[in-house]
Amino acid sequence: MANLKRIFSDLAVFRRQYLRNRIGLFFALIFPVIIIVLFGAIFSGGSSTVTVYYQNHDSGSLSTAYLSALNSTGALDLIPVNPSVNFSQYLLANSLSEGILIPTNFSESLESHIPVNVTVYTNPADTSSEGVLAVVSGVTNYFNLRAVGASPIVGVINQNVKSSSYKYIDFLVPGLIGFSILTSPMFSMVNIAAEYKKTKIFRQLSLTPLTKGEWLTSKIIWYIILTVASFVLMVLVGTELFAAQVQLSLWIVPFLLVGPLFFVALGMLVGTVTKSQESAGVIGNIITFPMMFLSGTFFPVSSMPGYLQNVAHVLPLYYIIDGLNSVMVYNNPGKALTDFVIVAVIAAIVFALAVRLFKWRDS
Amino acid sequence: MPGIDVSELRKYYGSLKAVDGISFSVRSGEIFSMLGPNGAGKTTTIEILEGLRRQDSGSVAVLDLDPWKQGYELHRKIGVIPQGFSFFDKSTPREAIKYYGDLFDVKIDPDEILREVILEDAANTRFENLSGGQKQKTGLALALVNNPELLFLDEPTTGLDPQARRAVWEVIRNLKKAGRTVLLTTHYLEEAEQLADRVAIMNKGHIIATGSPLEIITTYSPSERLKVTAERALYDYVKQHTDLNAEYDDATKSLVIQLRSKSDAISAFETIAKSNLEWSDLSTERDSLEDIFIKLVGVRLDEGEPVPNEAVQAPAS
Numbered sequence: 001m002a003n004l005k006r007i008f009s010d011l012a013v014f015r016r017q018y019l020r021n022r023i024g025l026f027f028a029l030i031f032p033v034i035i036i037v038l039f040g041a042i043f044s045g046g047s048s049t050v051t052v053y054y055q056n057h058d059s060g061s062l063s064t065a066y067l068s069a070l071n072s073t074g075a076l077d078l079i080p081v082n083p084s085v086n087f088s089q090y091l092l093a094n095s096l097s098e099g100i101l102i103p104t105n106f107s108e109s110l111e112s113h114i115p116v117n118v119t120v121y122t123n124p125a126d127t128s129s130e131g132v133l134a135v136v137s138g139v140t141n142y143f144n145l146r147a148v149g150a151s152p153i154v155g156v157i158n159q160n161v162k163s164s165s166y167k168y169i170d171f172l173v174p175g176l177i178g179f180s181i182l183t184s185p186m187f188s189m190v191n192i193a194a195e196y197k198k199t200k201i202f203r204q205l206s207l208t209p210l211t212k213g214e215w216l217t218s219k220i221i222w223y224i225i226l227t228v229a230s231f232v233l234m235v236l237v238g239t240e241l242f243a244a245q246v247q248l249s250l251w252i253v254p255f256l257l258v259g260p261l262f263f264v265a266l267g268m269l270v271g272t273v274t275k276s277q278e279s280a281g282v283i284g285n286i287i288t289f290p291m292m293f294l295s296g297t298f299f300p301v302s303s304m305p306g307y308l309q310n311v312a313h314v315l316p317l318y319y320i321i322d323g324l325n326s327v328m329v330y331n332n333p334g335k336a337l338t339d340f341v342i343v344a345v346i347a348a349i350v351f352a353l354a355v356r357l358f359k360w361r362d363s
Numbered sequence: 364m365p366g367i368d369v370s371e372l373r374k375y376y377g378s379l380k381a382v383d384g385i386s387f388s389v390r391s392g393e394i395f396s397m398l399g400p401n402g403a404g405k406t407t408t409i410e411i412l413e414g415l416r417r418q419d420s421g422s423v424a425v426l427d428l429d430p431w432k433q434g435y436e437l438h439r440k441i442g443v444i445p446q447g448f449s450f451f452d453k454s455t456p457r458e459a460i461k462y463y464g465d466l467f468d469v470k471i472d473p474d475e476i477l478r479e480v481i482l483e484d485a486a487n488t489r490f491e492n493l494s495g496g497q498k499q500k501t502g503l504a505l506a507l508v509n510n511p512e513l514l515f516l517d518e519p520t521t522g523l524d525p526q527a528r529r530a531v532w533e534v535i536r537n538l539k540k541a542g543r544t545v546l547l548t549t550h551y552l553e554e555a556e557q558l559a560d561r562v563a564i565m566n567k568g569h570i571i572a573t574g575s576p577l578e579i580i581t582t583y584s585p586s587e588r589l590k591v592t593a594e595r596a597l598y599d600y601v602k603q604h605t606d607l608n609a610e611y612d613d614a615t616k617s618l619v620i621q622l623r624s625k626s627d628a629i630s631a632f633e634t635i636a637k638s639n640l641e642w643s644d645l646s647t648e649r650d651s652l653e654d655i656f657i658k659l660v661g662v663r664l665d666e667g668e669p670v671p672n673e674a675v676q677a678p679a680s
Contacts, residue, residue, distance in 0.1 A: 009465035013454060020453040020489075199449040203415060207438045208466040361415045 002217065006210050011218040018188075018222065028184035028226050032176045033237055039298065040242040043168045050128045051077045054100040055087040060107020066118075066143060070100075075135045088121065097123035098132045110147055166245075166329060171300045173238035173246050174324035179297040180230035181259035182288065182317050185223040186267045190284035192219075193271020193358070206360030213355060216268065223260035231256060251333040252324065254340050259320050262347035269354040296321040319343045365427045366391045366513065366544050367412060372421035374407050381407040383568035384421070389561075391512075394535070394545040396555040399565035400660065405548040406446055408565075409517050412546070413443050426513060439467065442506030442514040446521065448499060452491035456482055456501045459490070463508040471508055479541075480504045480534050496527025503534055513544045520554060532557055552653050562652075566660045576652050583658065584650030589620040589631050593642040600638040605630055622647070 018024050056063050071078055081090055081099075091099045099121035103109075109116035120136050122129035145152060196202045205215065231252075238244035270287065274280040294308060295301070295317035301309055312318045323339030326332045367389040374382040382404040389395040397405045410416040412425050414434030423430055428437045450459055457473050464471040477483045480500045485493055493501065499519055506514055516535065520528040528551075535558055538545055549555055555562050556576050564572040564579070572579050591597070598611035598618045607630060608621040622628045635642060650658075 003468075005468065006466050009462055013451060013458065013462050016458065017451050017453045200445055200447070201449055201451070203445060204443075204448070204450070206415070207413065207441075207443050208463065209435070209439065209468070210466050 002211070002214055003209075007214045007218045007221070010210060010215055011221055014218055014222055024184070024188055027187065028180060029230055029233060032180050032230060033233055035179070035298075036172060036176050036234060036237050037241065039172055040169050040238070040244075043172075049075060049077045050098065050132055051079060052098045052100060052132055053079050053081050053091065053094075053096055054102065055081045055083055055085075055090075056102045057083050057104040058102050058106035059104075060111075062107035062110050063102050066102070066106070066139065069139045069142065070135065073135050073139065075131065091121055097126040098129055100136060110143070113147065169238055169242040169244040170246060170329050171296070171325060172298070173234050173244050174328045175297045175300075175321055177227075177231050177234050177256075177324060178259070178295060178317055178321035179292065180234070181227050181256075181320060182263055182291055182295075182297075184226055184230075185219075185260055185263040186284060186288045189219065189264050189267025190271045190280050191277070193268050194274065194277035194280035197271070198277060202360050212358055212360050216264070216355065216358070219268075220261050220264045223264050224257060227256050227260045246328040247331045249327055249331075249333065251327040251336055255320055255323050255327075255336075255343070258340070258344050258347050262316065262343065262350060265347065265351040265354040268358055269350060272354065272358045291315045291317040294318075296325070300325075316343060316346050365424065366393070367395075367426075367546065368422075368424040369408075369412070370422045372408065372411065372423060373419045374404075374411060374416065375419055380568045382411070382418075385563075385565070385568070385570045386421075387563050387570060387573055389544060389546055391544050392539075392542055393560040394539050394547060394558050396559035396562045397546070397548045397565055398550070398552065398555045398559075398562050398656070399548075400550055402567075403565040404568040405550075405565055406517055409515055409546065409548055413441070413515055414438070439509055440512055442509065442511035444499065444502040444506050444514075444516050444519055446517040448502030450490045450498075450501060450505075453489055455487045455489055456493075456497075456504060457486045459501060460504055460508060463505050467509040469509060476504050476507055479507060479537060481530060494527065496523050496530055499523065499527075499531055500534065503531070507538075511543065513546070514538060516545060516547045518548055518550070520549070520551065528554070552656060556652055564656060564659060571659050572655075580650060580652060580655060583655045587622045587647045587649045589622055589628065590644075590646050590648055591618045591620075591635065591642050592616055592644040593618050593640060597635065597638055597640045597642060600640060601631070601634050604637075605634050607631055607634070617644075618642075 054067065056067065067078060070076055078100075081087060087099060087101050090096075101119040101121070103116060103118070105114075106116055106118070108114075118136065118140060120133055122133055142152075206212075235244075235246060235248070238246065266287070267284065270284050271280045274283055290311070294304070294312045295315045296312065297317070301312045301318065301322070304312065319339040319342045323336040323343070326334075326336035326339065367387075369388065370386045372382055372385050373380075385404070385408065387395075397408065399405055407416065411418045411423060412430055414425075414430030414437055417431045425437060426440055428440075430437055454462070456477065460471065460473040460476055464473075473486070474483070477486050480503045482497060482500045482504060485497045485500075488497070490498065490501065503516075503519070506516075519535070520531050523531065532554070535545060535547070539558075547554075547558065559576065561573065561575050562579060563570045572583065574582065593616070595611055595613075598609060601607055601609050601618065601620070607627060608623065610619045611617075612619060620627070620631045622631070
């Protein structure tokens with residue numbers, strides 16, 4: 001019979017052990033905050049316009065109209081370069097990735113319908129180059145149509161799936177909650193299982209009325225507490241600092257419970273079946289690292305190439321983060337239910353295995 | 364009152380016969396010491412008695428319980444310090460005692476236990492900062508939380524400096540005064556001589572002698588020796604006039620006479636007196652437990668033992 005007094009007494013000792021050893025606390029609570037601040041600043045901070053240098057050799061009015069059309073897209077921040085300098089050398093000398101060169105006879109050619117080329121300098125290594133090329137092509141098409149007196153037939157109306165559009169930070173909040181759910185129990189449980197075996201603390205505990213089920217339960221409770229703390233921190237930092245839009249609902253709770261349970265059991269299992277503390281650490285990392293990067297923690301899985309998405313679908317953390325996304329970003333608890341069932345089944349299997357294989361004493 | 368009963372106990376690890384058919388019993392209220400070199404089978408035996416290992420054959424009863432099958436019940440009645448006791452490094456002895464009190468669901472006064480093991484000074488020092496002796500005392504304190512009738516102490520002073528060892532001995536003597544039964548393994552002969560009511564000498568999985576230290580000595584070294592400092596002439600005189608078993612040691616200039624009986628003693632005194640030769644420093648001596656141990660086991664007990672290294676021990680706070 002599980003005994004609550006023993007569970008909470010063990011929890012108190014473990015909590016003290018954890019809090020007095022500040023490294024664990026840093027990785028559980030502070031580290032994810034650093035990541036969200038960093039990634040949030042990199043990917044959602046600043047304007048989305050690209051700075052582009054241009055050199056206009058044309059003196060007619062149409063090149064001015066062309067440039068103001070480019071400017072009116074709002075996607076480019078245009079900066080003129082003196083026509084007397086060599087443009088490509090100027091770009092190179094100033095480490096500039098994008099440039100637009102308008103030839104001398106631009107207005108004249110356009111009026112008399114003689115083909116003329118606008119040169120767009122791009123850098124394949126720069127992700128914004130493609131955008132610049134697309135904007136310039138679009139504006140050029142419009143000018144072509146106008147030159148022949150035609151008007152567009154097929155138009156494009158842009159509408160977002162949600163009332164307001166999703167931002168990267170919206171996915172980063174549930175992703176990093178998943179990161180916390182994975183890393184804090186995995187890294188420490190693998191180590192604890194191996195270390196307590198080596199220092200014979202398990203054997204010492206086996207001589208008390210504490211059962212291994214009670215011991216494991218107190219660890220699960222502790223990591224649920226840490227997960228909830230990390231959840232609150234992530235949501236606060238995400239919404240307050242980066243205006244992340246996340247839905248808070250009770251549907252989040254099952255994931256905050258089953259996630260830590262699963263990874264405590266998995267960490268225990270790894271520490272139990274391996275022979276030494278070193279091999280436990282290696283196996284633990286082999287399991288943890290792919291999950292840490294490929295389950296949608298830092299980037300949404302949908303933004304990854306197809307074969308990596310297939311890999312993600314076999315990683316349990318994917319279903320936790322997908323479930324959290326469904327609730328917190330898409331507000332679609334129905335989809336989260338499927339994710340939850342998958343995680344719960346895997347967790348139940350791993351938990352049963354861990355309890356079965358984890359031994360207090362040798363035979 | 365039942366203590367421990369062991370009969371024909373065996374435990375093999377592959378071809379290694381760790382424990383090979385030993386029988387002994389421990390009476391309630393005594394300190395019983397298993398003495399033997401490393402690898403003698405002491406720890407395997409004690410772990411079987413604690414219910415941490417299962418024997419291959421033989422019967423074991425500890426407080427009338429089967430340790431393997433009734434371990435959970437047994438563990439409430441015994442206290443254990445395993446070899447090289449270790450605990451959560453960030454917890455203090457006081458916190459550890461409180462934790463054990465909760466686990467055993469007993470009302471305890473941590474200060475009383477700390478006093479019993481003479482650890483009041485380090486009550487609030489984290490385990491990682493305790494000295495080797497204080498760590499062992501923490502183990503003793505935890506072993507006492509459930510007020511056990513019987514305590515298993517597996518090499519409680521191994522690796523401790525002499526001062527810390529004596530401090531632990533004092534605690535163990537107090538346990539006996541409080542009426543507790545103690546089974547103690549050690550490979551320090553002095554420890555067994557100092558503490559134990561009865562000793563079992565173990566070697567290579569067998570018990571080769573049991574009894575109180577004095578019983579073992581009288582069994583394996585039945586006669587006392589009379590030792591007299593004198594010139595060799597006295598030896599010649601004794602040899603000439605008696606059939607006493609005498610030897611002369613030139614190095615110490617001493618005559619040694621084996622006293623096989625009381626009449627040997629009287630005869631020796633009379634002969635020495637009659638000789639009218641000079642003599643001094645008359646004494647009797649007998650084999651020590653260590654001499655007997657070397658005779659029985661063939662090696663000194665502490666052979667191959669690492670010397671306790673005080674440099675690696677944390678300073679006492």
